[in-house]
Each structure stands twice: as structure tokens, then as C-alpha cells.
Amino acid sequence: MADELRLVLLGGYQSGKSNVAHSFLNVKREFVQITTQCVKMEGNINGRKIILVDTPGWRNCYQLCDTMERLKDELVLSTSICPPGPHAFLLVIEVDFAFSEKHRKVAEGHVQFISEDIWDQTIIVFTKLQHLGDKTIEQYVESDGENLQKLTQKCGNRYVGFDTDLDRDGSQAKELFRQIEKLVAENNGRSFKADARRLMNLEIKIKNVEERASARAQQVLEKRRKLEEIKRNAEAEHDGSPLNIVLLGWVLSGKTLACNLILADDVSFDKTVMCVRTRGEVNGRKVTIVDTPSFWKFLPYQLNADSVNTEILKAMDPSPDAVLLAIPSDTSFLEEQTKVILENMRPLGEKVWRQTMVLFTCGGRLGNKPIEYHIESEGDALVRLVEMCGNRYHVFESLSMREDRTQVDQLLEKIEEMIMEGALLESNDEHQGRNKKSQERETQSEWLRIEDVKKILNEEWERSNAMMKDMLKTVSTHKFVRTGRSLDEPLDLRGEGINTELFINKRQLKDAIEREWNRQEAVDSSRIQYKLKCPNARAEISSCADEEDIKISCAKVIEWHQKNHFSDYGSASSYEEHDKTEQDLD
Template structure:
């Protein structure tokens, strides 16, 4: 499959004088932003410039030095929300620019301020960009040696899971430092490998679909109402030159497992394809009736994984050979519940004929749809943290429901007690 040309948005954040504008110029390979030493931030609003860099369209957002600006906290927040809405429509990465110099108290406070403005979710896409690499070279220091000189800096790098890079913005000639940064980012944020989780009820062809994707028989597959798969399992193969992992899960409504064990096993699918799946394939057979059970599946998925999972989902129809020339769109349009589910998944669906495993075009087309979905989501994957957040939210909702139920019972008991006392009072009088 041909490589996709991925647009990349880079947001430069940091203290005044850290070298944000100069770094933007280095990335774009031209004098795009005004860069000079000053007692106040040269950049008072977000400046945006684009260029084709290393064969990719790169857009750089240069932001004010947030600790040396005349903007109020509210104005900064409004500015962030205004431009983040635009740049997060594609693959967006935040570059926290820090001088390769003393990591002062002021700089630490700036980092904390930026982290608070971005929020926890965006920190997963944040990298540290060290500037003044030329000074490190003069002092004969490697970046690792420099980081280890400062305990707060070492902790910061660990917090960002070693996502960092070094720039020497004084280099005028083309160098590999920009290519190195883009390669690091794209390899981590948009990896060539794909991790896929199969979800659906028993007998719809999940395991067979997994075998079709991998191009080899990895999962036991039989057409029966009771699930052959009793525990989530993962298999991997090289598909169209890329590493693909598929997780097969027990079928929803599996009667030979306790409901709590079944749900826990399906939820475990997220953890066994660490650090998390790129997509969930919600599997239905084209020849089935969309019964009450099928209608429950979206609610079960939302309860287990959270509403956000549908952003990472594609509806996969199996038994495509039984369409007999009909378009699957007719099937979707003919059932309002199914149509609603497809719409919740961003209109994404695909059809497999599992009897034609040698037809690799159907697999390549699916991988292309997965790539497009990831790009629309701004890159990344569904993480362990998201399912933990969803499960915590569900527990809190249940605890709230129990508290309200207990309060209701107490009120009813108090009301009965009052009524009984009133009756006794009436009898006595």
C-alpha cells in the first residue's frame, strides 16, 4: 500500500527567549518568524506558517512567551482555544521549547503553567525541544549528560517518557536535525504498525475476520451460536509490509460465561495489545436480523469503554458473499438503528468475504480506512487510561445511584414513621 502523506501541525510553546521562533525557522528552513532577544515577548499573538518539509506538509504555530506577555490568563486561554480548534483537526504535536541551559525555577513554573493550559490529554502529544545545542557542543556535553545534571529536568524528561529532541538553531545549512525530529514524532504518533480489536456477538465471523486480516489461520473459527473464543487472544503478522496485531474477543451475550467475567475478558483486549488499539472493528453479519441483542451492543460498548471508543471504531460486515450483488449501503439505510450506529462511528464501515482470504485488496482497503480514521482523530490510539477513566466514571455513577436509592429509602422510612406517629396521636386523642 502506498505511504500516506501525513500533514503535521507543530505548536511551539515555552518561555520568552527559549528559542521558539528560531526553532520554527529551523523547522521550516526559512526566516518565517521574527526572532530576536528582547525583554518582552516578540510574539504577541499566534503566528502560523507552513512549508513542505522532508516531503510532508508542516504547519508551525509560534506562540507568545506566556510568562512575559501583556496578555491576561483569560486572554491566553481564549487564544489557545481559538487556534487549537484549527490545528487539532489533523495530526498535532506540542513542542515544549527549553534552553539547554540551567533549568531555573522560572522555567519550571513556565512548564507547569503550560501543562495546566494544555490539560492532561494533550500532554500525551507533547515533546521537549531543547535549543542551544551549539552550546552543548562547545562544552563537549551530550544531551543525556546535560539532562542528568539537573534532577528536576531528569524528572521532567521521565514524565514525558523520553520524548525530547535537540536543535542547534545557528546551523544555516540543511541538516538532519529537522528530519530526525519529524521521524521521531511520526514513528511514535503515527506508527506503521496497526493494533486491531474485534468486537461482536458469537457466530458473526469475528475470528474468521481476524484470520482474513492476518492472511493466515491464527484464531479458531466455527459458525456456531456459542462462542469458540472464551478469552481474548492476540496474533500478529506482516500485512502489506507493516506489522499488524489482531485481538479476538469472546462474543457478547456468551451464555457459558458469567456476565462479569465476560465483560472483564472483553475489556482486557485493550491491555493485551499495549499501549492500546488503533481501532475497534464492531462485527456484524450482512445476513443477520438487527435484533434486540444487536441493538444492545452499542450501549454495552459505551458502558465498558466510554463514548469516545466510537471515534476509534469501524463497522465490519462479514459474509459479504451473501450480498449477491446488492450494495451494503442498502442494508444500512434499511435499518434506522444500524444507520445510527454507523453514523456514530463517523460513517465508517467495511465488508469482508472471509471465504476469499486470498483477496488481499479487501484487507488493504480496510487498513487504508483505519489510516484515514487515525489521521482524522489527530493520530494516536485508544489508551489504557481512557478505559480506566470510563470504568471509574461508571463506578462513580453506580455509587451515586446507590446513594440516591439509599436516600430515597430513608426518606420513605422517615415518612412512614411520621405517618405512624400521626395515626397513634389521632387514636390517643
């Protein structure tokens, strides 16, 4: 028997991993914070030294390709923090939602990203047991469906229940310890052996990312020093003048919350279906912010509701002083996101990039890593977007900024510097690029055959919002069980009037739609958790859907569904099982 037990905790965001770690080791948790990188903890149980590594949690609805690179790096690194390797992996799964095929594939994808040979050393730990009512954990596994059973079978049917709030006598912790010792004995004390070459390559990659991040930060600092000098010389002309800002971003990017934070307004999640112009005062300066309807993250410009494109153009008249492009820092950023953003920005003209700054939201997920590390680690797509914005970017962390206004003050300083930089560029380059908007309007006619797709997307998004609003009204701290998916029935895209070839191909269109809805489900989950912690908080749902468009399209939606009752809709991973000859998008 090994003198010490080395364990790695895996699981989704808000699954209760950190609570399990502290309770199992009987270590007091001083304060609650998001686990953004691997945390090594030590304790002693029955005379045995325990080394436990807690890892960042993935989003339960995100495919592996939509998980940010630095989180995936941490998963791989977790096996090297407790040398020579962990004896067991504890996969934490909360029981307050229906465990669907999507959730199973997400869990399997992230676990297997560490290694394909991990399952014979894995134990499932079920948390939030208060939602089971009178059910035992065995009854829950048996009744929840084949997807949960498939996952438990992968783990050799090793699972325990562990609710830190219910384990008052320590019996659940004792059972978990017994299961771990049993697993280690069955494996003859064998520990997991990580791929040495993979770890070495990862160390080189991280070092390179850190060096590039440091160089980028230094480059930005030097540029800001020069602009600050120019600003001081022009202080009389610009200081104190009203500031007009436009916020752009994809659905659920956090731009509306960013507007609330800048103006120190009440936090809300009201949907933005048309331009909302809000005026306020920041440090004695008049500031006007125009929040715009959101475009899709994975779907092309042509599938936006007509009102979205119209309202974004309306927001640019009169021309703003600054455009803030909201990008969440808690998710991946791939080439497809760059393409979608370029499509949505193109109607605004080439000059818009001179007055655009990337505003990273969800900065609390960065941990102690600077935003430059996130930019460089995500790769060429995000780097290219940032550089198109003149290497201008800022990060907002969380609601705590309502008390600490430092980051808002810094944002306004950067906007002033951007205005100065734009004035310099304007004087050196008179190219206006005035024909861009008319070109975009002409190409829209090529996409008329997919009008039904566009309307159904917004219809289903709004319907799912309404369902979540109803759920939020009935949320209590005693019982809440998520349904596990935001749609009762997947969208079927087999209608003859839909020219999916104009998009790319049928499979990629379906995959993109599913990923949009996965993001909505992930954010809805966070809002439910927020409502549980703050019962009196507002928790409305954001949406890019236009209500009038939805009413007009309702009859067509019903007819379309009746004609296409049987759906072949599936995720990227499910299609891979049936057709391995087609190149995977991700």
C-alpha cells in the first residue's frame, strides 16, 4: 500500500469540486473563488498523507473545442503536480440536472483530453445530493438514463455521493476514502503515468506564450506612454468633453453588463432587441453608451435577424468616439469567430477599426494570468483580431467592480488615447472606404432562401428564454432540477427551401446551431446559481431576438415543423461516429 495517496479532482464549473476538496481534507475554506488554475492541497486521513490537486472546471455544455486553451493546459498539467503521478482521478458531477448525451460527451471529451487510459483510475463523485429528495445515489444512477449509466460503466461502476452540507457525521468522506483505497489496491498501487513528451512540449508552449504575452504588454505600455504625451499636449481640447460609446458583441458576451458597470447602473440581464442609449456621468464626465442587439457567435452575418443588422447601423449614426467589442475571456476564440466578427463589422466600413477596442469580459476566470496570456494562448485568430483593433484591449473582471472603479477609470483613459491615435491616423491617411455599406446591402439578396432558418433561430432562442424566465421565478434554495437542454426538440434543417450550401455545408450549420444553444444553457446555469445565492436579484435573460419578427414568423415556424417532424440533428461528435470520411470542422 502506498505511503501517500495522490488524487486529481476533475469536473465542471460550479460542480462543487473545491467544496469536495476542502471537506475531504477537513481544511477550512477561507473564501470562495473560482478555480482558474491547478491548486495543490495536502492533508492527512487515517495516518495517510493525502495530496490532492484541484483543477479548473469546464462548462458542462461546451464541447472541448469551445473550452479555452489555458484550461485545457491546466488539465494536462494536473498530472505532473503530484509526482510521480496520481493514484486516482475524482470526476465530480452534480445531480441537479438531467444528465444528457451532450453532458456525457462533454465530460468524456475533457477527461480523455488528459489521456485515453484514465478511466480505470477514475471514481465519480456525485454532489448537490439535496436535489435527490428521498432517492439514494444508486436509485439516481439507475433512473437518470443510459448516458449516466454509460459514464459510470466507463469508470468500472465506481461512484459515491458526497454533499458537504449533508455529511455532518463524516460518513460520506469515509466512504469516498474507502473507495479510493479499494481502487488503489485493485491497481496494485499503480499511479498514472503522464506522457513525458507531451508535458515537455506543453512546458515549452507555456514558456513561449508567457514570453509573447510579456512582449505584447510591453509594446502596449510603450505605445500608451507616447499617446499619453500627445494627450497632455491636447488636454484643453479633449478633457471633459462628452464621450459617446457603442457596444458590440455576440449573444451572451456580457456587453449589457459592461454598460451597467461603466455607468454604475443597476445590474440586469434585460434583453437588447434594439439600440438602447444610456446616459450617465463618470468622474464628472458625461458619457453616452449605445448598447446594440447581439449577433451570433457561430452563425454568419446573413443569419442575423434583420433588426439586428439595422440597429447596429443605426447605432453608428452619429459616429461614436469609441466602439467596444465585447469578447468573453472564459471561452475559446477560433478562426470561425474572427470570420463572424469581420462579417458583422464589414458594413460599418474600414475606418471602424480605428475606433474599436476589444473589451474582454468574464475576466474573473483569468485568475493570476494577465489578459495578454489569454490572448497569446488562444492563438492566431484572437491575436489577429486584437491587432486589427490597433492592439487596443481592456478587461472587465466581475460585479466587484461596482465597488472598485479602477478598471472603469482605466478604460476611459484608454478610450482617450484611442481618440488621439485615431486623429493622428486620420491626418496621415484620407482613405474613407465609403462603399462598404452599399456592397454589403447588395449581397444580402443572395441569402433570401435561408430566411426561414433565420426566423426559426430567433423564435427558438426567444422560446428558450421564456422557459428559463419561468424557471427562475420558481427557483428556491431547497429544490431545483435543470432540464439539461434548452430545446424540447432539436431544430430540423431539411426544408427544401433552405440552401445550406450557401452557408458552408449542412453538418457545419447544425453544429454551429448546437454550439450557440450550448452557450445559452451554460449562461442560464450560471444565472440560476446566481439567483440561488441572491434570491432578490434580477435575472432576466438577454436575447438578440426581435419580438415583432417572431410574431410574424410564428405561423411559418409551426408549418415548417409539421413538414419536418423527424430530425437528423446531432452534435459534431455524434456525426463523427456515423461519417468519419467528412473532415471535422473543429
